[in-house]
Structures are given as C-alpha cells and as structure tokens.
Amino acid sequence: xxxxxxxGEAAALDAADGLAAKRAEFDLDDAVVYLDGNSLGAPPRGVxxxxxxxxxxxxxxxxxxSWEESGWWTAPERVGDRLGRLVGAAxxxxxxxDSTSVNVFKAVVAAIRMTRGAGEGGGEGEAPLRDExxxxxxxxxxxxxxxxxxxxxTGCRIxxxxxxxxxxxxxxxxxxxxxxxxxxxxxxxxxxxxxxAALRAAxxxxxxxxxxxxxxxxxxxxADGADFAVGCxxxxxxxxxxxxxxxxxxxxxxxxxxxxxxxxxxHADPFAMDPAYAPAGGAVRGRVGTPEILSLLALxxxxxxxxxxxxxxxxxxxxxxxxxxxxCVEAYVPQGGVESxxxxxxxxxxxxxxxxxxxxxxxVMAELIRRGVVGDFRRPDVLRFGFTPLxxxxxxxxxxxxxxxxxxxxxxx
Amino acid sequence: xxxxxxxGEAAALDAADGLAAKRAEFDLDDAVVYLDGNSLGAPPRGVxxxxxxxxxxxxxxxxxxSWEESGWWTAPERVGDRLGRLVGAAxxxxxxxDSTSVNVFKAVVAAIRMTRGAGEGGGEGEAPLRDExxxxxxxxxxxxxxxxxxxxxTGCRIxxxxxxxxxxxxxxxxxxxxxxxxxxxxxxxxxxxxxxAALRAAxxxxxxxxxxxxxxxxxxxxADGADFAVGCxxxxxxxxxxxxxxxxxxxxxxxxxxxxxxxxxxHADPFAMDPAYAPAGGAVRGRVGTPEILSLLALxxxxxxxxxxxxxxxxxxxxxxxxxxxxCVEAYVPQGGVESxxxxxxxxxxxxxxxxxxxxxxxVMAELIRRGVVGDFRRPDVLRFGFTPLxxxxxxxxxxxxxxxxxxxxxxx
Numbered sequence: 001x002x003x004x005x006x007x008g009e010a011a012a013l014d015a016a017d018g019l020a021a022k023r024a025e026f027d028l029d030d031a032v033v034y035l036d037g038n039s040l041g042a043p044p045r046g047v048x049x050x051x052x053x054x055x056x057x058x059x060x061x062x063x064x065x066s067w068e069e070s071g072w073w074t075a076p077e078r079v080g081d082r083l084g085r086l087v088g089a090a091x092x093x094x095x096x097x098d099s100t101s102v103n104v105f106k107a108v109v110a111a112i113r114m115t116r117g118a119g120e121g122g123g124e125g126e127a128p129l130r131d132e133x134x135x136x137x138x139x140x141x142x143x144x145x146x147x148x149x150x151x152x153x154t155g156c157r158i159x160x161x162x163x164x165x166x167x168x169x170x171x172x173x174x175x176x177x178x179x180x181x182x183x184x185x186x187x188x189x190x191x192x193x194x195x196x197a198a199l200r201a202a203x204x205x206x207x208x209x210x211x212x213x214x215x216x217x218x219x220x221x222x223a224d225g226a227d228f229a230v231g232c233x234x235x236x237x238x239x240x241x242x243x244x245x246x247x248x249x250x251x252x253x254x255x256x257x258x259x260x261x262x263x264x265x266x267h268a269d270p271f272a273m274d275p276a277y278a279p280a281g282g283a284v285r286g287r288v289g290t291p292e293i294l295s296l297l298a299l300x301x302x303x304x305x306x307x308x309x310x311x312x313x314x315x316x317x318x319x320x321x322x323x324x325x326x327x328c329v330e331a332y333v334p335q336g337g338v339e340s341x342x343x344x345x346x347x348x349x350x351x352x353x354x355x356x357x358x359x360x361x362x363x364v365m366a367e368l369i370r371r372g373v374v375g376d377f378r379r380p381d382v383l384r385f386g387f388t389p390l391x392x393x394x395x396x397x398x399x400x401x402x403x404x405x406x407x408x409x410x411x412x413x
Numbered sequence: 414x415x416x417x418x419x420x421g422e423a424a425a426l427d428a429a430d431g432l433a434a435k436r437a438e439f440d441l442d443d444a445v446v447y448l449d450g451n452s453l454g455a456p457p458r459g460v461x462x463x464x465x466x467x468x469x470x471x472x473x474x475x476x477x478x479s480w481e482e483s484g485w486w487t488a489p490e491r492v493g494d495r496l497g498r499l500v501g502a503a504x505x506x507x508x509x510x511d512s513t514s515v516n517v518f519k520a521v522v523a524a525i526r527m528t529r530g531a532g533e534g535g536g537e538g539e540a541p542l543r544d545e546x547x548x549x550x551x552x553x554x555x556x557x558x559x560x561x562x563x564x565x566x567t568g569c570r571i572x573x574x575x576x577x578x579x580x581x582x583x584x585x586x587x588x589x590x591x592x593x594x595x596x597x598x599x600x601x602x603x604x605x606x607x608x609x610a611a612l613r614a615a616x617x618x619x620x621x622x623x624x625x626x627x628x629x630x631x632x633x634x635x636a637d638g639a640d641f642a643v644g645c646x647x648x649x650x651x652x653x654x655x656x657x658x659x660x661x662x663x664x665x666x667x668x669x670x671x672x673x674x675x676x677x678x679x680h681a682d683p684f685a686m687d688p689a690y691a692p693a694g695g696a697v698r699g700r701v702g703t704p705e706i707l708s709l710l711a712l713x714x715x716x717x718x719x720x721x722x723x724x725x726x727x728x729x730x731x732x733x734x735x736x737x738x739x740x741c742v743e744a745y746v747p748q749g750g751v752e753s754x755x756x757x758x759x760x761x762x763x764x765x766x767x768x769x770x771x772x773x774x775x776x777v778m779a780e781l782i783r784r785g786v787v788g789d790f791r792r793p794d795v796l797r798f799g800f801t802p803l804x805x806x807x808x809x810x811x812x813x814x815x816x817x818x819x820x821x822x823x824x825x826x
Contacts, residue, residue, distance in 0.1 A: 027473045040477045048468045051707070055461045059654060060440045063787065064453045072654055099702025101676030102515060109566075142677035142702060145690040149675055153522075153566045160688070185686075232703070241472060241485055241706035260562055263514030264555035273598075273792060275550075275573070277558040289512025289555060290645070292708035293654035294464070374476065379686060 002331050006398050013324065013394035019317055022390045025305045026238070033396040033403075035375045038212060038352050038386025041238030043302070050301035054294060075300065076244075076265075076291050077283055082303045083246050086237070086311065087210060087229065088220035093251055095283040096233070096299065097291045100211060100245040101142045102261070103230040104178065106286060107247060108133065108150040109260040111176035111205035111228055114253065130175035130204070131156045136163045140184045143209055147178050153260075163190045166206075167198030174204040181219065182212035182350030185378050187342040189213070189350045193224035200225070211235060214246075216351035216388075217318060218311040221248055228253075236351065236388055239299035247286040254282055263288035305390060317389040318351040325353055325385065325397040332405030334412060341382065352386045354378070355404075360411060367407045373400045415744050419811050426737065426807035432730055435803040438718045439651070446809040446816075448788045451625060451765050451799025454651030456715070463714035467707060488713065489657075489678075489704050490696055495716045496659050499650070499724065500623060500642065501633035506664055508696040509646070509712065510704045513624060513658040514555045515674070516643040517591065519699060520660060521546065521563040522673040524589035524618040524641055527666065543588035543617070544569045549576045553597045556622055560591050566673075576603045579619075580611030587617040594632065595625035595763030598791050600755040602626070602763045606637035613638070624648060627659075629764035629801075630731060631724040634661055641666075649764065649801055652712035660699040667695055676701035718803060730802040731764040738766055738798065738810040745818030747825060754795065765799045767791070768817075773824060780820045786813045 014020060027043045028034060034042055058066040067073045080094035087094070098106075115130045133151045135144050137160040144160070151158045161169045166177045177199050182189050192208060199206045208229040213219055215236030221229055229248040233239035249257050259279070264270050265287035268278040279285050326340060338355040357364055358381050365377040375385040385400060427433060439455045441447060447455060471479040480486045493507035500507070511519075528543045546564045548557050550573040557573070564571045574582045579590045590612050595602050605621060612619045621642040626632055628649030634642055642661040646652035662670050672692070677683050678700035681691045692698050739753060751768040770777055771794050778790040788798040798813060 027469070029474060034476065036477045040472075040480075042476070043468055043473045048465060051464050051468060052461060055456055055464060055653070055711075056440070059453075060456045061442060063447065063455070064449045064789065065782075066654065067453075098511070098515070099676065099704075101678075101702030102511070102674060105674060139688075140677075141680070141686050141688060141690075144688055145675045145677060145680070148690065149673055153673060234703070240468070241479065242703040242709070243707075244705060245702070260566060261515060261518060262558045262562055263512065264553075264558060265514075267554070267558070271792065273554050275552075275554060275557055277554075277561065289514030289658070290647070290655040291512075292657060292705040294656075294711050295705035295708040296655070298468075298707050376477065379684070 003402060006328050006331060010324070010394040010398040013320065017317060017394070018313055019389055022305065023393065026391045028391060031372055033373045033400050035373065035385040035387065035392065035396070035400055037388035037392070038235050038384070039376055040241060041235055041388060042391055043240070044238055044305045046304050047240065047298050047301045051294065051298055054297050072293050075293065075296050076287055079296060079300050079303070080246060080283055082300070083214070083233065086306060087214050087231070087248065088218065088222055089248050090222055092282050094246050094248045095286040096244045096246045096296060097287060098245055100209070100230055100232045101146050103245050103247040104143050104146040104207065104209070105150055106259050106261055107207040107228040107230055108147050108176055108178060109154060110257050111207055112150065112154045112156060113258045114205060114256050115175040115203065130173050132173045132175060133158050134161045134166055134169060134174055134177040135159070136179045137161055138163065138183050138185065139178070139180055140209065140211065143178055143180070166195045170199050170202035170204050172203065174199070174202055176205045176207060178207045178209065180209045180212065182216070184212055185354060185382055187350045187352040187354050189348050192226065196225050196227065212350055212352070217315045226250060233299050237302065238305065239302045240295060242295065243299045244292065244296050249283065249286060254285060257285050259285060261288045265289055265291070314389045318387055319346050319349065321387040321389065321392060321394065321397055322349060322351065322353050324394055325387070325401055328398050328401030329355065329404065332401045333408050334405070337408040338383065351389070352384060355383045356381050357383050364407055364411060368403060371403050371407070373403045375400070416815060419741050419744060423737070423807040423811040426733065430730060430807070431726055432802055435718065435722070436806065439804045441804060444785055446786045446813050448786065448798040448800065448805065448809070448813055450801035450805070451648050451797070452789055453654060454648055454801060455804055456653065457651055457718045459717050460653065460711050460714045464707065464711055467710050485706050488706065488709050489700055492709060492713050492716070493659060493696055495713070496627070496646065497661070499719060500627050500644070500661065501631065501635055502661050503635055505695050507659050507661045508699040509657045509659045509709060510700060511658055513622070513643055513645045514559050515701070516658050516660040517556050517559040517620065517622070518563055519672050519674055520620040520641040520643055521560050521589055521591060522567060523670050524620055525563065525567045525569060526671045527618060527669050528588040528616065543586050545586045545588060546571050547574045547579055547582060547587055547590040548572070549592045550574055551576065551596050551598065552591070552593055553622065553624065556591055556593070579608045583612050583615035583617050585616065587612070587615055589618045589620060591620045591622065593622045593625065595629070597625055598767060598795055600763045600765040600767050602761050605639065609638050609640065625763055625765070630728045639663060646712050650715065651718065652715045653708060655708065656712045657705065657709050662696065662699060667698060670698050672698060674701045678702055678704070722803070727802045731800055732759050732762065734800040734802065734805055734807065734810055735762060735764065735766050737807055738800065738814055741811050741814030742768065742817065745814045746821050747818070750821040751796065764802070765797060768796045769794050770796055777820055777824060781816060784816050784820070786816045788813070
C-alpha cells in the first residue's frame with residue numbers, strides 16, 4: 001500500500017512539475033533510472049547534430065577559416081559567458097577550457113601571488129608574508145594534490161581544514177582557501193558568501209570548486225563577492241565526458257591575475273607571435289593553449305537546454321526531489337539499512353543524496369545498476385544518488401528508493 | 414609550355430605515388446588546394462562516424478559505464494601508444510591530453526627538478542646548482558612564455574639561444590633546453606640526436622617540441638635518446654581543431670618524473686580518493702585531470718589513417734613534394750618575387766615551404782585563398798605552405814605555385 005501511495009504522489013508531483021518538458025531535450029533510456037548525472041550528465045539531444053556539423057562543415061569545408069568564421073577562436077569566452085549566467089557571473093569573467101585540476105592550479109597560484117602584491121617582484125624566492133594555503137579537509141582529492149603543488153612552487157604550506165571552519169581558521173599567514181561548494185561525498189552545501197567574506201576580512205582569497213553545484217543550484221558568484229571559482233561541466237551541465245572545465249576571476253581582480261600557465265592563447269595579441277609575453281585583459285587571461293574545440297562546442301550545444309531556465313526553479317525541484325527520495329527511502333528501506341549523510345536542512349544540501357550502507361555497499365550499487373537504477377559507489381561505504389532537475393522525474397526517485405529497499409532487504413536475508 | 418611540362422610532371426609523380434590512395438580516406442574539397450595541414454590537418458573520414466557512436470551509444474546508452482566498458486579511462490595511454498609509434502617511442506612512454514602549452518610546463522619543470530636530483534628535498538627554495546633554461550630563440554612563442562613561467566617558479570632564468578647553437582651554449586648551469594624540432598616559420602629541421610647528446614653531455618635535459626614534425630617525418634625519440642617531448646596532434650596528425658597534445662617521457666626517467674600538475678588522473682589509485690598523492694608509474698604519471706573524451710576519441714579515430722603507413726615513405730613523398738613545389742615556384746613566380754626561407758638541404762627541411770614575400774604578403778595570401786589555394790601568412794612577410802604527404806598531390810603543388818605566380822605577377826603591375 002505504501003508503494004501505491006508513493007507512486008501516486010510521484011505521479012502528482014511530476015504532473016505539476018514546471019520543468020518536466022525539459023526531459024524530452026535529453027537522450028535518455030527510459031528503461032533506466034539515471035541518478036548519476038552528478039558524475040556524468042546525460043546527453044542533450046542537440047549535441048550529436050552540432051558535432052556532425054562542426055566536423056563535416058566547420059572543420060571539413062571551412063577548415064582553418066573556422067577559427068574566425070565559425071567563432072572557434074573566441075569560443076572559450078563565449079561559452080564562458082554562457083556558463084557565467086548559470087553561476088551568477090556577469091559576462092567577461094568566466095572562460096571555458098582545460099581540466100578542473102589545471103584551473104585549480106591557475107587560481108591557487110594566482111591567488112597566492114595576489115596576496116603578496118605586485119610590488120614584491122614575483123617574490124617566490126623571498127620569505128613570503130602569507131605562506132599558508134587552506135584546503136577543504138574533505139575535498140575531492142585532485143584539488144588537494146594540485147593545491148599542494150601550487151604551495152610547493154610558491155613557498156607555501158598546506159593545511160587541511162573543515163570547510164565549515166575556514167572562516168575561523170584563516171589567519172594573518174593565510175594566502176588562500178580552496179573550498180568545495182558542495183562536498184562530493186556527502187552532498188553538503190557550504191556557505192559561499194560567509195566563508196568568502198571571512199577570508200577576505202582575514203586578508204586572504206578564496207577559490208571555490210563548483211563541480212557539484214554548477215547547474216545543480218543557483219550560484220551567485222558576483223553577488224556573493226567570490227574571488228575565484230573553478231568547476232567542471234560534465235556533471236549537472238551535461239557537457240559530455242571530460243567536457244572542458246571553467247575558471248572565474250572576479251572582474252576587479254583580473255588585472256592582477258598573474259597566471260602560472262601564460263600560454264599563447266592568453267596573450268594580448270597572440271598572432272603577433274611576440275617573443276615577449278603580454279597578458280590579455282579580462283577572462284581571456286585565464287586561457288592557456290589551443291582549446292579542444294570538439295569537446296568545447298559539444299559543451300556549447302549542451303548548454304542550449306538551459307535557455308530560458310530559471311535556476312530558482314531548478315533549485316526548488318532539486319530540493320523537492322531529494323526530499324521525496326529521502327521520504328521514499330525511509331518508507332521502503334528496512335530500518336537501519338542505510339543512513340543519510342546528506343544534510344536534511346535545505347540550506348546545507350546540494351542536489352544529491354548520499355546513503356551510508358556499510359560493508360557491501362559496492363555490491364549493493366552493482367545490484368541496483370543491474371536492476372536499472374544507476375547511481376554510484378564511493379569507497380568505503382557510500383551509495384550516491386544525483387538528482388538532475390532538468391531530466392529526473394519524481395517517479396524515478398520513487399523507483400530508485402523502491403529498488404534500493406528490495407536490494408537491501410534481500411541482502412539481509 | 415612550362416606549365417604543360419610541370420603539369421605533366423605532376424601527373425607522372427602522382428601516378429607513381431605509393432601513398433596516393435590515402436587521400437580517399439580524408440574528407441577534402443577537391444576544388445581547393447589545401448596546404449594548411451601544418452596548421453589544421455584535414456578530417457579523416459572515420460572521425461564523424463566515430464564521434465556519432467561515442468555520443469549516441471557510449472555516452473547516451475552506456476553513460477558512466479563507458480569509462481570502463483568503452484575504455485575511456487585508459488584512452489590517454491592507448492592513444493598515447495598509437496602516437497608513440499609515429500614518433501619512435503615504444504609503448505608506455507607517451508600520454509595524450511591537455512594542450513601543448515600545459516605539456517611544455519610539465520616537461521620543463523620536471524626536467525629542472527630532475528637535474529637537481531631527488532636528494533635535494535624539492536629544492537625550489539634553495540640556491541640551485543643548475544638554474545638556466547635555454548629556449549630556442551625562434552621558438553613558437555607559447556613555448557617561451559611557458560618556459561619563462563616554469564623558470565620563474567623554480568628559481569631559474571631563461572636564455573634564448575639559436576636551436577643550432579644549443580649544443581655549444583649549454584654549460585654547467587644549464588638545467589634544460591627547450592627546442593622546436595621543426596621551426597614553425599621557416600620549416601627548418603633541427604638536429605634532435607646531436608643536440609640531445611650534447612645537452613646530456615653537459616648534464617642537462619632536452620625537451621623537444623614536435624608540433625611541426627610529428628606525422629610529417631620520421632621521429633626516433635627512443636633511438637635518438639630523447640628525454641622529453643611534447644607535440645600537438647591537430648597538424649600533420651589530423652586529430653581535429655585543438656585536438657589533445659601529447660607528452661613523451663623516456664622510460665628510464667619516468668620514476669623520477671615529478672609533475673608540477675599532479676592531478677588525480679596521475680594517481681596510483683585514483684578511485685581510492687586518497688587525500689595523499691601517490692604518483693602512478695609509467696606514462697600515466699603525465700596525466701592531470703579528466704581528459705576531454707570527445708576530442709580524444711576523435712583523435713583516436715583520426716589516427717586510423719596511419720595504420721600500415723611507413724613513415725619513411727611519408728618522408729620520401731614530403732621531400733619530393735617540397736622539392737617539386739620549389740621547382741614550380743622558380744618556374745612560375747617572377748624573378749625576385751619570393752625567396753624561400755626553408756632550407757634546400759633535405760636533412761634540414763621539415764614538410765613545409767616558407768616563402769618570404771615582403772610587404773603585402775598578407776594580401777597575397779588572402780588572394781591565394783580566394784583562388785582556392787589555402788596556405789597561411791605569418792607576420793610580417795612569410796607565406797607558409799604545408800605539405801601533408803597523406804593527402805597532398807603533386808598536382809596540388811603545381812597548381813599552388815602556378816596561382817602564386819599569377820598573383821605575384823598581378824601584384825607587380
């Protein structure tokens with residue numbers, strides 16, 4: 001009976017969903033409940049046709065002229081502006097390209113240099129005033145690895161601090177804090193405006209990793225005074241496997257953005273082939289080498305699904321979906337079978353639900369996938385379910401929880 | 414009459430060309446003579462279909478499972494090995510990904526660290542024994558910009574030296590030399606084995622930039638004892654606009670390769686999500702973040718055209734094409750109209766011909782393109798023609814020279 005009630009509730013919620021029509025814009029297998037969009041978003045239908053045109057006409061017929069005529073050369077900024085709208089950045093502050101890791105390196109090194117000021121001659125050889133890099137203790141690992149390299153190359157040391165404690169831990173030697181906006185394991189949403197303001201008050205900069213928030217919820221980089229941000233585009237932004245990442249540098253900081261990767265694409269006049277480097281202004285300064293155009297234009301096409309979408313509506317649906325899923329899990333999964341590590345409070349939740357299962361979690365997820373419910377497993381014991389409001393239905397949430405209940409019950413026998 | 418003789422000669426050369434059938438594997442516009450493959454190679458016909466399958470089936474149907482089931486995760490090494498065959502590297506030493514600029518940064522920093530030895534504790538803060546980075550004075554600019562950044566971040570200084578003089582200029586403070594294998598402006602081929610050996614004798618390392626030689630002529634990285642090499646894949650390798658670059662680290666140096674960009678893809682166990690970095694062995698250590706899979710698999714498909722191709726035959730045709738083009742230019746272009754800056758000697762020539770024209774070169778190239786002969790213009794006065802042996806015909810070389818002769822003659826009136 002419980003199942004009929006939940007299923008009816010799901011049907012009613014789907015019927016009332018103002019974003020429901022968006023699902024048709026994605027190429028999805030209706031036999032599968034796809035809750036792994038926080039790892040790899042599903043393909044928007046427009047991508048295949050756009051890529052065929054890029055290969056056949058832009059590359060095949062126009063060839064080298066496409067750098068200008070098809071807008072290839074400026075695509076990193078143009079796509080960056082489209083991403084900017086989704087993360088609360090006015091045009092001219094976001095550039096698409098490279099991987100998240102490479103962008104973390106640019107941002108952290110540039111932030112460290114900025115705290116040392118322009119008058120100190122680069123300063124890497126001197127004893128720095130600020131030599132501490134705070135890293136989110138629960139960070140997605142690559143951020144920590146790259147921040148360590150940035151620290152090593154600028155004479156800093158790394159200190160791991162809980163994201164919630166950054167404001168308290170920042171001190172006079174802190175140069176920069178690198179924080180995940182949403183924790184990739186637990187789905188916890190961290191306080192971007194508060195942490196940024198506290199770090200700034202301490203004389204430090206903040207670099208936000210938006211991998212698990214961009215496209216999942218409203219991000220207000222400009223309004224919240226963010227300094228730097230990076231993020232990927234292959235999760236909630238559905239840009240395709242390994243789609244180009246992005247870098248945000250607040251406009252007021254751009255002239256002091258001193259990139260450790262000053263490739264020719266960031267030169268003020270790249271085709272002058274000047275032996276001396278002169279940085280471009282604006283977001284372009286965050287570029288490095290020639291962008292991977294096929295992946296970049298696939299992302300460009302993928303972003304079409306966001307035209308006219310209000311992020312507030314996305315957020316409302318995301319919270320409704322994860323609330324509903326948690327209620328279904330409570331109803332379907334045997335008592336004590338799983339424990340949510342995702343915060344209940346809306347203000348602390350991203351767009352995923354992570355359930356701790358204990359030993360055997362990997363096998364539980366494998367069985368879920370065999371039964372057509374695709375989430376993912378994060379060692380040692382977490383079952384992770386991502387909810388992409390543009391294509392996930394309440395019926396999907398109900399089915400996922402129901403199948404999870406069955407699998408957990410069977411595992412207990 | 415001269416035209417009839419040359420055209421007849423071209424027809425005979427094309428008829429005898431053992432690589433002539435390869436042209437059918439490319440999507441080319443027969444109305445155009447495309448001599449800009451040294452900037453952007455033409456699309457191999459297999460790319461479009463492969464991309465459609467990657468988007469529709471691998472991404473659309475298999476989704477996240479494709480990281481394993483479709484081999485996405487190991488694609489950088491797998492594609493790297495395919496590239497390795499074309500640059501004389503045994504498997505396990507080349508990895509595809511990132512841009513050439515980013516790979517220059519990895520290689521130069523790692524080379525500097527290597528000359529300082531493992532026992533010096535990283536050493537960037539100490540006075541280094543070797544603190545000089547030699548950069549090819551005529552380098553493609555991005556290499557110089559990035560090398561400067563690498564030097565700045567490791568306490569080194571940069572010195573610009575002619576590629577031909579590297580061996581003589583290397584001294585006891587030289588850490589690394591960064592050299593272009595083929596000069597992008599003049600098409601001059603530099604001495605890879607001799608320069609590498611001389612630098613090694615001086616206790617320094619060499620990083621070769623193969624952007625204008627990979628796929629254009631036989632490169633023998635292993636046999637010639639190269640330490641590091643980087644290159645792009647969108648020129649003679651036809652991988653598509655901004656296709657992923659590659660990094661070669663000689664096997665004997667891999668265990669000491671200390672990357673400045675230690676992203677999670679280079680971790681020994683990336684899915685352990687270990688907060689501590691532990692580098693993978695082999696070529697994988699050169700990876701950084703998540704690879705741009707669509708661009709990477711387009712490159713993979715593009716490399717199919719090389720199956721069974723002997724680089725010695727490619728070289729023989731390349732030299733025959735450029736010899737023939739130079740003869741046609743002599744025959745067709747009014748005396749004193751252009752001057753070749755590409756060496757006549759085969760041992761010093763890449764696969765392009767660069768002609769100095771003087772003021773107005775940009776307009777001459779624009780007119781050539783209007784008449785269906787696509788080369789490119791490099792400021793201030795160079796007309797550049799790239800010859801891709803897999804698809805360029807001797808008839809193309811004859812037509813290009815003939816049209817150039819007409820345009821130059823008209824410009825004189």
